[in-house]
Amino acid sequence: MSQAVSEFVPADLDASEWANIEPLLRALLGRSVESAADFERWIVDRSELDAAISEATALLYIGMTCDTENESRQKAYASFIENVAPKVKPLAFELDKMHARLSERFDLGERYFVLNRDTSADVELFREENIPLQTEVEKLSTEYQAIIGAMTVTFDGQEKTLPQMGVYQESTDRDEREHAWNVVSERRLQDSEKISSIFDQMVTRRDAMGRNAGFGGYVGYTFKGMRRFDYTPELCFAFHDAIEKHVMPFVARLDERRRSQLGLESLRPWDLGVDPKGRGPLRPFEGGVDLVSKTQRVFDRMSPELAGMFETLGDGSNTSGADGGASLDLDSRMGKAPGGYQYMRDRSRRAFIFMNAAGQHRDVETMVHEAGHAFHSMYCVDEPLVHYRESPIEFAEVASMTMELLTMPCWGEYYPDGEDLGRARRQQMEGSLSLLPWIATIDAFQHWLYTNPAHSREQRAGAWLGLEERFGVQGHRVDWTGLESARPLVWQRQGHLFGNPFYYIEYGIAQLGALGLWLKSLEEGQDAALSAYKRALSLGGSRPLPELFAAADLPFDFGDSTVARLVERVEAELEKLPE
Numbered sequence: 001m002s003q004a005v006s007e008f009v010p011a012d013l014d015a016s017e018w019a020n021i022e023p024l025l026r027a028l029l030g031r032s033v034e035s036a037a038d039f040e041r042w043i044v045d046r047s048e049l050d051a052a053i054s055e056a057t058a059l060l061y062i063g064m065t066c067d068t069e070n071e072s073r074q075k076a077y078a079s080f081i082e083n084v085a086p087k088v089k090p091l092a093f094e095l096d097k098m099h100a101r102l103s104e105r106f107d108l109g110e111r112y113f114v115l116n117r118d119t120s121a122d123v124e125l126f127r128e129e130n131i132p133l134q135t136e137v138e139k140l141s142t143e144y145q146a147i148i149g150a151m152t153v154t155f156d157g158q159e160k161t162l163p164q165m166g167v168y169q170e171s172t173d174r175d176e177r178e179h180a181w182n183v184v185s186e187r188r189l190q191d192s193e194k195i196s197s198i199f200d201q202m203v204t205r206r207d208a209m210g211r212n213a214g215f216g217g218y219v220g221y222t223f224k225g226m227r228r229f230d231y232t233p234e235l236c237f238a239f240h241d242a243i244e245k246h247v248m249p250f251v252a253r254l255d256e257r258r259r260s261q262l263g264l265e266s267l268r269p270w271d272l273g274v275d276p277k278g279r280g281p282l283r284p285f286e287g288g289v290d291l292v293s294k295t296q297r298v299f300d301r302m303s304p305e306l307a308g309m310f311e312t313l314g315d316g317s318n319t320s321g322a323d324g325g326a327s328l329d330l331d332s333r334m335g336k337a338p339g340g341y342q343y344m345r346d347r348s349r350r351a352f353i354f355m356n357a358a359g360q361h362r363d364v365e366t367m368v369h370e371a372g373h374a375f376h377s378m379y380c381v382d383e384p385l386v387h388y389r390e391s392p393i394e395f396a397e398v399a400s401m402t403m404e405l406l407t408m409p410c411w412g413e414y415y416p417d418g419e420d421l422g423r424a425r426r427q428q429m430e431g432s433l434s435l436l437p438w439i440a441t442i443d444a445f446q447h448w449l450y451t452n453p454a455h456s457r458e459q460r461a462g463a464w465l466g467l468e469e470r471f472g473v474q475g476h477r478v479d480w481t482g483l484e485s486a487r488p489l490v491w492q493r494q495g496h497l498f499g500n501p502f503y504y505i506e507y508g509i510a511q512l513g514a515l516g517l518w519l520k521s522l523e524e525g526q527d528a529a530l531s532a533y534k535r536a537l538s539l540g541g542s543r544p545l546p547e548l549f550a551a552a553d554l555p556f557d558f559g560d561s562t563v564a565r566l567v568e569r570v571e572a573e574l575e576k577l578p579e
């Protein structure tokens with residue numbers, strides 16, 4: 001790249017202020033671009049401005065999530081989202097149109113293929129008449145979130161949110177699990193009519209948006225909108241078939257073992273979260289600093305390169321991320337937002353990892369998962385275009401999920417006790433496959449919904465029950481006797497269906513990729529797997545999906561042969577572990 005450095009955006013620009021970014025956006029729009037070199041300069045300058053705006057957003061978001069009780073931070077973030085972002089959006093779209101026009105005039109070669117393709121798709125899909133529909137759908141989505149967020153129950157004499165109720169599904173007291181499950185299920189049913197009505201309206205509007213844009217319905221429209229250029233609905237169907245054929249028998253065997261270990265006649269919906277041997281929770285570490293030092297030792301053992309990258313994040317003792325320069329904020333504490341994420345500060349090109357660690361095994365999974373995202377950002381840190389420093393989710397999650405699997409041989413750092421170690425590894429390997437049927441269910445359901453947009457609620461319930469039967473997700477393998485009113489509405493819990501339609505199969509595609517790299521580590525050794533990992537991650541998002549998979553020596557295939565091979569190998573590895 002000849003034009004790697006942009007001097008167009010001042011180094012000290014405060015991009016959280018509209019007054020500071022508007023002149024730069026307008027300067028790009030008004031710039032005369034008369035040659036391929038001009039166009040390339042324009043692209044790099046725009047990228048640097050995008051990076052500055054992105055970093056400003058990141059800092060505000062990090063500041064807010066690390067301290068939700070700090071009112072000025074809440075206000076600063078809200079004000080940016082309400083006042084600045086909506087002003088950026090229309091100008092950004094004008095810039096997209098300008099980019100699409102320029103890309104037809106000046107051929108910049110292969111290097112810009114992905115950027116041109118993505119930008120042109122956004123421009124081609126745009127329809128003025130879809131704006132009000134989009135706004136209505138967003139409002140409906142907010143209504144759904146408000147209904148779900150307001151759901152609380154009284155349990156053990158205390159008011160509890162539904163996420164707080166999750167912990168009771170791990171209780172070894174079966175009556176307590178059943179009671180907790182029923183209280184939550186009844187609470188959900190109270191609002192199920194309202195939620196069904198919201199969903200009816202969403203489906204109708206999304207279908208109209210697809211038709212307005214010249215598609216037969218929503219599926220083709222959203223495939224293009226989600227930049228799924230390299231796979232089709234047919235390939236998604238092949239994924240569903242492969243899961244049904246190869247993963248369902250595996251899951252059935254897991255369930256049968258669970259049933260017999262628990263000593264039950266049959267599994268009920270509240271028997272799925274408890275440890276089948278009645279053991280207490282795993283305790284891999286004590287506090288964020290301990291988590292970081294153990295994880296550092298894991299990467300030290302795996303590869304000096306990964307260890308070096310992980311070390312740049314710090315030791316976890318400094319948590320003042322938004323302004324204090326820290327890269328980690330791991331411990332759960334009052335006044336911190338829930339969940340975990342990795343957020344790249346795009347201009348200074350520094351990763352940030354946020355978690356709510358509480359000393360559980362899933363915190364270990366989250367730590368190495370988010371570290372994988374951070375490695376991805378670091379491997380392509382020298383890429384000049386911010387658009388190429390991010391890759392499609394189907395591959396971005398390969399970077400993170402692979403770390404969950406490749407670190408397994410070194411988990412002795414968290415689990416000096418052999419039984420704990422075997423239990424953690426078993427949980428990881430079983431989980432990597434048993435999530436796939438749920439992914440297939442949600443994906444197949446959405447294909448059905450939007451290819452039959454005029455469906456009735458009864459037909460929708462029928463379609464859902466049919467998929468439950470097919471993928472056995474809380475279906476035929478679990479006894480639902482007496483719970484018949486709740487069962488056809490289980491889909492209402494999956495927020496993606498409301499706020500992020502069709503966004504789900506990405507996790508399945510990525511999980512197969514991660515398992516593929518793990519298999520490579522078993523067959524050719526850890527170093528071979530890590531060098532394929534590096535090769536692919538270093539490309540960022542600069543190449544189409546199949547090329548990213550190819551760079552990692554992975555087939556871009558999520559059908560029969562890929563799934564069959566992975567299931568067989570996971571089962572073989574599981575057999576080597578103690579029960």
Ligand SMILES: [Zn+2]
Nearest residue numbers: 369373397400
């Ligand atoms: Zn992730």
